[in-house]
Amino acid sequence: MTTTHEPAAPTSVVIEDAAASHIRESQERKESLVQWVHGRAGDITRRPWENLAVFAAFTGFYIWFGYWLVVKMHVVGFETLDRLNRALMIWHNDPAKLSALGFDYPPLATLLISPLAIFPAVTSSLIAVPIASAAFAGLTMMSLNTMMRRAQMVGPLRYAVLIALGLNPLFLLYAAGGARQFIWLAFVVVAMGALVAWYVTADVRYVMLAGLAFSVAALSGYASLLWFVLTAVMIGAILAKLGADGSEVEGTTIGFTVPTAYVIAIWTVFNLLLLSKPFYWITAASEAGGIDPGGSTGVELFQDTVDLVIYGAPIAIVVLPVLIFMGIARSNPMALWLGVLLGAAIVSPALSVALGLTDAPMQMRNALPILLLSVVGAIWAARSADTNNMIVSVALIVLLVASIPWTFQAMKTYRYQNLESNFAAAVSTRESQEGAQTLSGATVGTRDEQATADYITANITGRNTILTDNSKTYAVMLLTGKPDLFVDRVDKSDGPWKDIARDPGRYVNYMLMSTDGDDLLNQMYPDAAAGSDGRLLVIYRTDRYVLLGVPANFDPDDTAGQAASADGAGQ
C-alpha cells in the first residue's frame, strides 16, 4: 500500500510581504554601512580620572598664574571686563536682563562665563578674569590628551606635549588672561577630537558630538564657522570615498551640521527681530584691542601672515607640509583635512582684512588657532607614523619647547598686539604694569576704575540712581559688583535710556561718564566731564571717569546753563 503525503502546509510557505521586504532591504542596507551604528565600536578605554586630573591641573595652574598676572601685575584686558559686567547684569541688574548679552560679542562668549557672576564678589575681585579662560584652556588640554591617547602616544610624551604647549607664552597669556578666544577654541578642539575619534572608530556618535561642539564654538567665536564648513565638506567627502551611499552621507552630514545651522539661524532671527539687521552679528563683531588694522595690499597681507606664523606659531611651518604630504601621497584623508584646516587658519586673518570683516586682523592672538591646529595635526601625524610614532612625538615636543623663547621674544616687539608686550614685561621684571602703555598706546591697569567703583560703593546705595552709558563704564560697574545702582542702556533698551538722559533730574541723582568722547552721556553733555556744565556738579573724578551730581531741579531746557558752560569751555 502506498500513501501520499503533502508536506506543504499553508503556514510554512514563505511569502514576502511589504514589511518583510522592507526589513530585508533595511538589513541589507545596514550591512553595507560604512559607519558603526547600533552598537559600540572598539575604542580606547575611558579614563575619567585622567581626564579630570589633566583638566584640574591645567585649569588650576592658569587660575593661579592668571591671578598673579591680573591682580598683581594688572595685565588685564578690558574686553574681558566688559563681558564679565554683562554677565553680572544677567543676574544682578535691576531688572535682571538676559539682553545684557548684547550683539557685540558672540552670545556664548558671555553666557558661558555668566555663572562666574552669580556671586558679585567673585567678579568684582577680578579673580573671575583668569577663571573665565582657564577653565576652557583646561578643557582644551583634556581634549588634546584624549586625542593623543587615540594617537597611541605614551603617557610621558603626552604630558610633555601638554606642558610644552601649556607654557607657550602666547598660550599662557590668553589662557590666564580671561580671553574669549579660548572659549571657542576649546570647543573647536573638542569637536576635532570627536572627529578624530569618529575617523578612528567609525562610530557615528562622534559625529554628533562634534556637531554639538561646533555649535557651541560657533556662538562663542564666529571664526570657527570657517572650520565648521570645511569639516562638513570633509565628512561628506570621507564617507563618499569609503563607499557610503547617498542616504548615509546625507544623514551623517545632517547630524553634524544641524546644531550649528540651528544656532546660527536662531541668532540671525534675533538680530532681525531686535535690530532689524539679520546679519548684524557678522558685520558688527567686535575685535577690540588693536588700533592698527595692518597691511592692506596683497604683499603686505602676505608679509603679515608670514610674520604671524613665524613668530606666533612656527611649528606650523613644519606641520602643514607634513600633513599635505601625508594626505596626498599616502592617501590619508584625515591628514589632508587637518592640513586644509591649518591652511585656512593661516590665511583667514588676511582674508578677513581683504573682505573687510574685521578692524583688527593681524593681532598676534590670531596665531593661537594656528598653534593649536598645528598641534592637532602633529598628533595625527604621530598616529599615522605607526612605528615612528615616538619619533614624531619627540619632534613635536622639541619644536614646542624651542618655540617658547622665540615667541616670548616676539611678544615684546610684535607690531599688531594687545597686551603681549606688557605680559612679557611683567614676566621678565615681576613688576606691576599698572599705568604702563601698550604698544598701541592704551594704558594698562584698572586704577581709575577701581577708585571710582570704591567711591560709589562707599557713598551711593540707592538702586537705579546713577545714569551711565554702560558700554563705556562697564569696568566701574563690574568693580562695584552692583549693577542695580545704575540706570544703564540694558535696563529698558536705548530708547527709554535716552529719554532719561535728556531729563535726568526726574529719574536719577547721579551720572557716571567716561572722559572718552564716545560716551553717549559725554556727547549729550560735552562740557560736563570737564566740570563746565553749570547744571551738573562734579562729585568725583579720575583721569578716565567723572561722577556728576544731578539735582532734582535739573532743567533740560536751561539753554543759559549750557551756553554758560559752552562759554566756559571756550575760555
Next chain:
Amino acid sequence: MTTTTTAPQVRARLTDGVTGDLGRLLPEGICRTFRVMPYAVADGVVLVAAAEVDDPITRQVVEERIDRQVQLVRHTGNEISEAIDEVYPPSEGQVETADERRSRVQLARMLTNSGLVTNEQLQIAMIEYSRTGDPLGDILVAHEAITEDVLVAALSEMYQMQRVGLADFTPDLEVARRLPERLALRLQAIPVAATEDLVLLAAARPLDAEQVLDVEEALGSPFRQLLANRTELDQLIQKVHSEHYAEISTVSLMESQPEASAHIVFTGGQKASAVCLGIALLLCGIVWPMGTLVGLVALASLIYLLVSCYKLQLTFRALGAHLETEVTDEQVLALDERTLPMYTILVPLYKEAGIVRRLVRGINELDWPRTRLDVKLLCEEDDTETIDMIKSLNLPPHFHLVVVPDSQPKTKPKACNYGLQLATGTFCVIFDAEDRPDPDELKKAYLAFQHVAPNVACVQAKLNHFNQNQNLLTAWFANEYSMHFELVLPAMGSAGAPIPLGGTSNHFITSVLRELGAWDPFNVTEDADLGIRLHRQGYRTAMIDSTTLEEANSNVPNWIRQRSRWIKGYLQTWLVHMRSPGRLLRETGPRGFISFNLTMGSAFVLLMNPIFWGLSTLYVLTQAGFIQQMFPGFVFYAASTLLFVGNFTFVYLNVAGSLQRGEFGITRTALLSPLYWGLMSWAAWKGAIQLFTNPFYWEKTEHGLDGGEHE
C-alpha cells in the same frame, strides 16, 4: 560538500580509541541521535563509526557536518555508545534511555513505513531532536510534517491505549472539574467521564508513574487514560475553567492589591486634595491675580526644566556608552537547546484576522524550538472573524487559541491576564499581532536573564517600525522610538530607574509576573503601570539589544486615538502610584521616586505645550504687557532656555536616535519634530479629558494600514 565511502577494508576500529579531538567533529546530539562517532583518519579520510551505515539520513547528516572526505564504518551500537560517553561524558537526565530510544525508532519506522513522513522531513526532525531531545513525534507535528491526529494514532498503537476525540465533546463540568485546574493544565489531562469506581481521563500523552499517583490522589479514585489530541484537549480545559479564568483576569489585582488597581481613577484623598488645591488657587487668583499667574508659570517652567534635564541626562549618558545587557551572537550560537525552557508568547488579537497568517509565519521563524513554545493567540469572544481564521489554519499544538469570554473591561491587559493563567512557560513575552521580532530575540532574552542580577524580572527588547518610510507621520514615529528605545530606556535600565515598559516585547519570568498580580485590566497603559509596580516590589528591568519591528501608525486620527490612550494611561498610572507618595518613596527610594515623577511628567509637559506656545505667539504678535509680567527674571531665563535650547536638544536627540540605529534616511524628518509635538499635545488633551469622561475606554488602534500584504 564531502563524499562518503563505505569501503570494507578498514583496519582502524573504534575500539582502538578515538584519535585526539576527532570525536568532537560532530556535536553530541548528532552522535547520540544517529549513533555515529568520528574516531580516526586514514589516508585523509575521516572514519566515522556508525550503527547503520546504509541509512541515507545518517550519511547525509554526517557529510554535511564534516568538511572532509568521510567513510562510515559499521560498528555495534554498544561500541559507539561507549565511545560517545567517553568523548561526551553523559549528564544525568540529558541522555536518552534505551526505552526512549526504542520508542523513538519505533515511531520513526512506523511513520516512514506507512509513508506519512518523507525522509527529508524525518531528517529535519531528527536533527532538531539531536539538538533539543524533545519527542520526535512532537517535533514532526510542530513542523507540520504530520498532524496531531496522526501522532495520537501512532502513540495509541505504540502504547496500546484508546483514543478519544474531543472536538465536539460537551463536558460534564462536575466530572471535568474533579481534577484541579492547575494539575489539569500541568499534565494536559482532564476527566471526560466517570462511573462510581472509574474515571476516564483524556490525556495528551501517557502519564508516568508519578503523574498517575498525583491524578489518583486528586480524583480519589482509579482512572483510565485515553489519548487525546492536544489542541482539542486544550480547548476543553479552557471551556471547563473559563469562568474561573475570566474572574481571575478581571478582579485578581483589584482584590489582592486594591491600592495598585486603576479601577478607581481618583481616590477620596486625591479628590479632596484636588478640591483644596483648586480653592487655594482660586483664592490666590482673586487676591493676587498676577502673582498667582507668575507662580503657576514658574511652577510649570520648573517642571518643564526638570523633565527636560532628566531626559537629556539619560540620553547623553546613552550616547556615550553601550548600556544594554550584552548578549553576543557567539553566546546565542553556543546555547545548548536541551536546556531551554518552555517559553510562552502571548499575542492579544482583536479584529485582526487579516494578519494572523503573517503572525504565525513570524512566530515560526523565531529561533527557539517549536516544541518549547507555548503561543497563546488571545481572542475576544465576539471577534468571530479572527477566531474562525485561526481555526481554519489548523495550527499545530504549540499554537493555542484562547477565547476570552465577553465581559467588561474588554481590554488588552485582561486578555493577557487570561492567557497568563494558561501559560506553561518559565518565561513569557507579549507580542502584538503585527510585530516582527528579531529571530533571536527569545534566546537573547533568555541569555540576558542568565547574565543579569537576580532581581531582574523583566527584559525589555527595543521597539521600532518597519514602515517608517511610509509617510511623514511614520518617520516621526520611528524618530521618536529610536530616541526612546535606543537612548532613554537603556539609560534608565542601566541606572536602575523604574522603567515604563513598552507595549510589547517585554519578557518576564512567569512566576514573578503572576506573583505581582500581572497586568491591571483597568489601566489603559498596563505595560507602563506594570513596569512601575515591578520596580516597587524590588524587581528590575534590563534592556537587550534586540529589536521588534512594529507597524507605525500611518493615519493621523488613528494615531491620535492610540496616543491619547497612552497619555491617559500615563496619567492613570501616575494617579495610582501617587495615592501614597510616602510609600512610593520608601519602596522606590528618592531616585526612583524622582525618576517616576519626571517620566510621568512628560504627559504634563505635553499638556502644557499648547498653552506656552500660545502665549509665545500672542506675545510676538501683540507684545502684550501682561505676558511679559508673567515671565519675570529667572522664570524668563528658564523659559527661554527651554524654548531655544531645550526644544532644539529634543529635536537633535531624535536625530541622534535615528543615527544610532543607522536609519540615516529619516534624520531629516526629525528636524520637523516640533510639528509632531503638536500632534502629541492634541492627543494629550484628548486623553486627559477622557480620563474624566471615559477612563477605562480602550481606544483601539487599527493595524494593517502600512499598505503591505497581510494575507
